Amino acid sequence: MFPPSFRRSLRRVAAAALLPGALLSLSGCAPALKQVLKVPTFSVQQTRLTGLTLGSPATARVSLKLRIDNPNPVAARLANISGQFYLNGADVGNVNLPNVNLPARGSAVQEALLELPVSLQTAAVWLQVARGREMPYRVDGTFTADFGALGQPSFGPYTLAQGLFQQKAILP
Template identity: 60%
Template structure:
């Protein structure tokens, strides 16, 4: 009985001496590919639209699986906010990753037309994906991360417009 009591007192004390590590690490994001597939002109009641495909790699550094919920981001091209990117629930294996693809139809406005034309002409542009997400960690809770820059880089593709 005395040994059991001594052990129950020592275990928490020894645990307090062990180095502490953050329980939750933020997943990492990398844009594998972003491509402007078409740029339509306005016609009648239909606005001009930029159609994009985006492939995003998400990595989970945690030793437990994580489900990302409420993933909402903004795509910025040369500093211009060109549109919203929403992904469905993203399931990440423990210490693993997944690739999510999204097809976007973004409205072209007077503020964003220059950025989309630059991409369509094959010119190099800077992009950034800023956003927030909630990580569903089961019994550990549902912390929300962000807003912060999820990914950024330089975008250049073959021209899709001849002018």
């Protein structure tokens, strides 16, 4: 008879050997998997207006630092992260964020450098941000998560991130 510690080790090895096969057999159940997989979450670490050009073309340069958390027990690569940037309720432009690799039950911090067009309708709002006034913003969008053998579900559209611009004035 084998000692209990050896039997426990043997059970762990057998379970580890069966897990990849079980996961692969589930990959054909995409609708069921989307219900089992949890949506990665986005939270804002920092926003900064780094520049405002009112020439031709008029642009606002924004640094958006996001923390993305993966609540799932498998690693994921987020791709095709795109959406709309709203400032004080006004749609100020398209946002495309870089791909992000997330460890299982882990997180990653990603900085996106955005160059957004400034129009006659949004110039006053951008000037307020540049003068250090708080201004609400949000990013609504979609993304695809590559979970390897478990599939590539798409999530959204929904609000990926939101908050207030809170920075020192860069214009008088």
